[in-house]
Amino acid sequence: MITSANLYDYFENDLSEIKNIITLNLKNRDSSTSTLLNSLAATEGKMIRAIFTLIGGSFGEIDKSKLYNIAAGIEILHLATLVHDDIIDDSGLRRGKETINITHGAKTALFTGDYLFAQAFILFSESASRESFYNISKTIKFICQSEINQFLSKYSLNSTILDYFRRINGKCASLFSLSLSLGALDGHADDKIINTLKRIGYYVGTAFQLIDDILDITTPNTVLGKPSGNDLFEGIYTFPLLFEIKNKNVKLLSALESNDLSTVSDILKTSDGIKTARKLAEKYTLKALSLIDTLPNSHEKTILKSIIDKLLKREY
Amino acid sequence: MITSANLYDYFENDLSEIKNIITLNLKNRDSSTSTLLNSLAATEGKMIRAIFTLIGGSFGEIDKSKLYNIAAGIEILHLATLVHDDIIDDSGLRRGKETINITHGAKTALFTGDYLFAQAFILFSESASRESFYNISKTIKFICQSEINQFLSKYSLNSTILDYFRRINGKCASLFSLSLSLGALDGHADDKIINTLKRIGYYVGTAFQLIDDILDITTPNTVLGKPSGNDLFEGIYTFPLLFEIKNKNVKLLSALESNDLSTVSDILKTSDGIKTARKLAEKYTLKALSLIDTLPNSHEKTILKSIIDKLLKREY
Numbered sequence: 001m002i003t004s005a006n007l008y009d010y011f012e013n014d015l016s017e018i019k020n021i022i023t024l025n026l027k028n029r030d031s032s033t034s035t036l037l038n039s040l041a042a043t044e045g046k047m048i049r050a051i052f053t054l055i056g057g058s059f060g061e062i063d064k065s066k067l068y069n070i071a072a073g074i075e076i077l078h079l080a081t082l083v084h085d086d087i088i089d090d091s092g093l094r095r096g097k098e099t100i101n102i103t104h105g106a107k108t109a110l111f112t113g114d115y116l117f118a119q120a121f122i123l124f125s126e127s128a129s130r131e132s133f134y135n136i137s138k139t140i141k142f143i144c145q146s147e148i149n150q151f152l153s154k155y156s157l158n159s160t161i162l163d164y165f166r167r168i169n170g171k172c173a174s175l176f177s178l179s180l181s182l183g184a185l186d187g188h189a190d191d192k193i194i195n196t197l198k199r200i201g202y203y204v205g206t207a208f209q210l211i212d213d214i215l216d217i218t219t220p221n222t223v224l225g226k227p228s229g230n231d232l233f234e235g236i237y238t239f240p241l242l243f244e245i246k247n248k249n250v251k252l253l254s255a256l257e258s259n260d261l262s263t264v265s266d267i268l269k270t271s272d273g274i275k276t277a278r279k280l281a282e283k284y285t286l287k288a289l290s291l292i293d294t295l296p297n298s299h300e301k302t303i304l305k306s307i308i309d310k311l312l313k314r315e316y
Numbered sequence: 317m318i319t320s321a322n323l324y325d326y327f328e329n330d331l332s333e334i335k336n337i338i339t340l341n342l343k344n345r346d347s348s349t350s351t352l353l354n355s356l357a358a359t360e361g362k363m364i365r366a367i368f369t370l371i372g373g374s375f376g377e378i379d380k381s382k383l384y385n386i387a388a389g390i391e392i393l394h395l396a397t398l399v400h401d402d403i404i405d406d407s408g409l410r411r412g413k414e415t416i417n418i419t420h421g422a423k424t425a426l427f428t429g430d431y432l433f434a435q436a437f438i439l440f441s442e443s444a445s446r447e448s449f450y451n452i453s454k455t456i457k458f459i460c461q462s463e464i465n466q467f468l469s470k471y472s473l474n475s476t477i478l479d480y481f482r483r484i485n486g487k488c489a490s491l492f493s494l495s496l497s498l499g500a501l502d503g504h505a506d507d508k509i510i511n512t513l514k515r516i517g518y519y520v521g522t523a524f525q526l527i528d529d530i531l532d533i534t535t536p537n538t539v540l541g542k543p544s545g546n547d548l549f550e551g552i553y554t555f556p557l558l559f560e561i562k563n564k565n566v567k568l569l570s571a572l573e574s575n576d577l578s579t580v581s582d583i584l585k586t587s588d589g590i591k592t593a594r595k596l597a598e599k600y601t602l603k604a605l606s607l608i609d610t611l612p613n614s615h616e617k618t619i620l621k622s623i624i625d626k627l628l629k630r631e632y
Contacts, residue, residue, distance in 0.1 A: 028461070084430060088423045107404045110426060111464045114400060117433060118457035125449040133441040133449065141434035145344070148427045 010303060011051055014068070018050050021072035025119050037112070049074045051307065052179035056197050058300040060187015066127040067183050073123035074179050077136070080116035081143060081175075083109050088151060089234055129186050139178045146170025154235035157256075161242050165206070172212075173205025180204075196291055200304075203288035208311055210281040213238035217268050229265050239280070240273030247272070285312045326619060327367055330384070334366050337388035341435050353428070365390045367623065368495035372513050374616040376503015382443040383499050389439035390495050393452070396432035397459060397491075399425050404467060405550055445502050455494045462486025470551035473572075477558050481522070488528075489521025496520075512607055516620075519604035524627055526597040529554035533584050545581050555596070556589030563588070601628045 008015070026037040053071035086099040087106045100109040117140075124133055146167050153159050153167075180201035184194045216231050217240055231238050237245075241264070244252045249271070255263035268274065288308055295301050324331070342353040369387035402415040403422045416425040433456075440449055462483050469475045496517035500510045532547050533556055547554050553561075557580070560568045565587070571579035584590065604624055611617050 084426060087426060106422070107467055108464060110400060110403060111460045111467065113430075114433070115457055115460035115464065117430070118453050118460055121437065121453035122450065122457065125446055125453050130441055130446075134438065137434050137437035137441050141431055141438065144427045144431035144434055148424060148431065151423055151427065 010299070011054055014054050014064075014071075015047060015050065017068050018047070018071045018075070021068055021123070022075055025072065025076065025123060037115075047075060048307070048311075049078055049175060049179040052176060052201065053183050055183075055300045055304050056180045056185075057183025057187055058298060059184045059193050059197065059295065060189035062183055062187030066186065069123045069127035070132070070182055070186065071179075073120040073128070073136075074175075074182070076116050076123065077120040077140070078175060080113045080120060083113040083116065085147070087113075088147060089230070089236075127186075128182070132182050132186050135178060135182070135185070139174045142170045142174050146174075150236060153237075156237070157245060159237050159242060161239065161246060164237075164239055164242055168206060168209040168213075169202065172209040173202045176205030176208065177201030193295065196294060200288045200291045203284045203291070204308055204311065207281040207284040207288065207308075210239060210277050210284070211312065214240065214274055214277050214281070217265065217274065229261075232261055232265055232268070239277045240268050240271055243273035243276055244268065244271050281312060285309075326615070327370055330370050330380075330387075331363060331366065333380075333384050334363070334387045334391070337384055337439070338391055341388065341392065341439060342432075353431075363391060364623070364627075365394055365491060365495040368492060368517065369499050371499075371616045371620050372496045372501075373499025373503055374614060375500045375509050375513065375611065376505035378499055378503030382502065385439045385443035386448070386498055386502065387495075389436040389444070389452075390491075390498070392432050392439065393436040393456070394491060396429045396436060399429035399432065401463070403429075404463060405546070405552075443502075444498070448498050448502050451494060451498070451501070455490045458486045458490050462490075466552060469553075472553070473561060475553050475558060477555065477562060480553075480555055480558055484522060484525040484529075485518065488525040489518045492521030492524065493517030509611065512610060516604045516607050519600045519607070520624055520627065523597040523600040523604065523624075526555060526593050526600070527628065530556065530590055530593050530597070533581065533590065545577075548577055548581055548584070555593045556584050556587055559589035559592055560584065560587050597628065601625075 028037055050071040053067065053074055057067040057070075083100055086101045087109050100112055104112075124136060128136065146169070149163070150167050150171070153163065177198045178201065181194050181197040184197050213231065216238070217229065230236075232241065241252075244267070245256075249267065252264055252267045252271075255261075255267065285308060289305060292301060292305055292308070344353055366387040369383065369390055373383040373386075399416055402417045403425050416428055420428075440452055444452065462485070465479070466483050466487070469479065493514045494517065497510050497513040500513050529547065532554070533545065546552075548557065557568075560583070561572075565583065568580055568583045568587075571577075571583065601624060605621060608617060608621055608624070
């Protein structure tokens with residue numbers, strides 16, 4: 001049985017190498033930039049995308065140092081998107097700490113994000129293949145387009161559930177899919193395995209984002225590292241709300257119309273929208289798990305199943 | 317004698333191919349994104365960086381279609397930095413048109429810039445070598461760092477002339493240097509030629525930015541495609557001002573201290589700072605020209621000299 005502790009144990013050495021690469025690459029001669037970047041590196045998350053890169057790499061034959069660089073690049077890339085997201089969402093807190101947006105202003109956050117993008121690309125140019133590079137660039141473009149769409153469709157009652165799935169594909173699933181497949185691609189794994197890993201990434205990312213959006217509604221403020229109910233107040237309409245709108249929940253629609261968002265939020269907490277979102281997250285997780293079963297047996301495969309199991313069951 | 321008209325004539329076919337690639341790559345299935353990107357493509361500038369890429373490529377043996385993709389990528393990359401710059405500088409006008417910052421807000425501009433970065437990288441991943449890719453990423457990192465520094469040192473009387481030159485190296489010269497050398501690098505030109513092209517780019521870029529900063533002070537509002545005196549009012553202290561501060565121009569310092577910026581601006585217009593900046597721009601131009609003389613003779617070499625001559629003599 002794999003627990004959270006021994007899951008990280010297995011990758012402990014690899015992750016520590018990857019963290020070193022990240023720290024080294026966020027070092028900067030210029031002291032003001034350096035302080036900024038260090039504060040970012042210190043708030044590192046669960047490094048789930050780096051772990052996915054490691055797992056993907058295990059299905060091919062890839063030089064460890066290249067795989068570490070790619071994994072570090074993916075984590076830095078993810079950090080870049082977070083820094084820019086925080087500007088878009090006016091977020092004050094991220095991973096329990098004040099965002100650069102708050103401490104240094106949106107303008108510094110903008111170029112810090114760009115700087116991180118460039119730094120990630122430096123790592124990729126050292127270690128990723130041309131095809132990986134192409135996939136990475138395509139994914140970033142897709143992420144940006146989803147963010148533009150999310151922003152342009154804020155407060156729109158015309159957003160559909162299909163729009164939502166397109167958006168979360170871009171926002172989350174695409175980077176999961178990329179992380180899980182890059183190492184296998186550059187390790188010259190079988191095409192079928194690479195494609196399976198891509199699809200697993202999409203399913204897991206979709207489930208992950210659905211759960212994120214559920215938790216944003218159901219979790220008390222104090223538990224998350226960021227304010228809850230944020231999406232609704234920011235005009236970002238996620239699955240549970242769109243589901244209730246589609247099903248013409250009269251109470252909810254009237255509260256929404258009169259801009260009584262705390263009532264909307266209360267209705268959502270116990271809504272069918274939440275229940276359906278949970279079911280969908282479970283459905284996507286099961287799809288991922290059954291695809292994982294088709295992969296060649298390995299310890300990494302077992303770990304991947306265990307991670308996905310934990311992702312589905314997380315409560316914050 | 318090469319005039320402005322026949323300068324563009326020589327590259328007419330190449331530039332039209334590059335413009336097609338840009339238009340094609342800014343097309344987008346999503347209609348709102350597409351409108352945004354088309355409005356950007358329509359405000360295309362002088363494409364000086366694309367011309368530099370073409371000239372650099374002429375010193376090596378590189379497939380035309382690859383060179384066009386790289387040139388298009390460089391122009392899209394430049395567009396991305398402009399879109400983000402406009403957010404930082406709160407600019408309302410660019411190339412005579414309203415910025416995305418104004419028409420769609422800073423947040424949309426942010427992700428539009430990111431989208432353009434990603435699109436440029438897609439082009440590079442299709443056509444640039446790993447080494448070029450590395451150089452491109454390094455350059456972007458340098459540009460971002462210079463922008464962060466420029467922003468953090470706004471209104472600072474402690475900025476030195478050395479800081480200024482570091483900043484314009486990053487802001488402008490580095491991308492000129494990159495454009496001029498990429499084609500030669502991927503065309504496997506002699507290392508000495510590649511390095512000479514890099515240095516020429518730095519000198520030209522430095523002269524170009526010095527002149528830009530002079531024109532920002534001396535040109536009447538109506539002539540530029542953007543407001544004049546912008547830098548001073550935005551707290552960006554350029555060479556002429558820093559020169560006067562260093563030389564303790566009492567009148568100017570007192571006007572600056574009492575925040576009487578129109579007096580500062582009037583003093584600057586006829587200051588030694590402007591004259592010295594002009595001399596420096598000339599010095600850097602001459603350095604570039606004498607380096608160009610060391611390159612193998614070709615029509616492109618003659619054109620490069622003519623472009624640089626025009627850049628120095630421009631009045632807006």
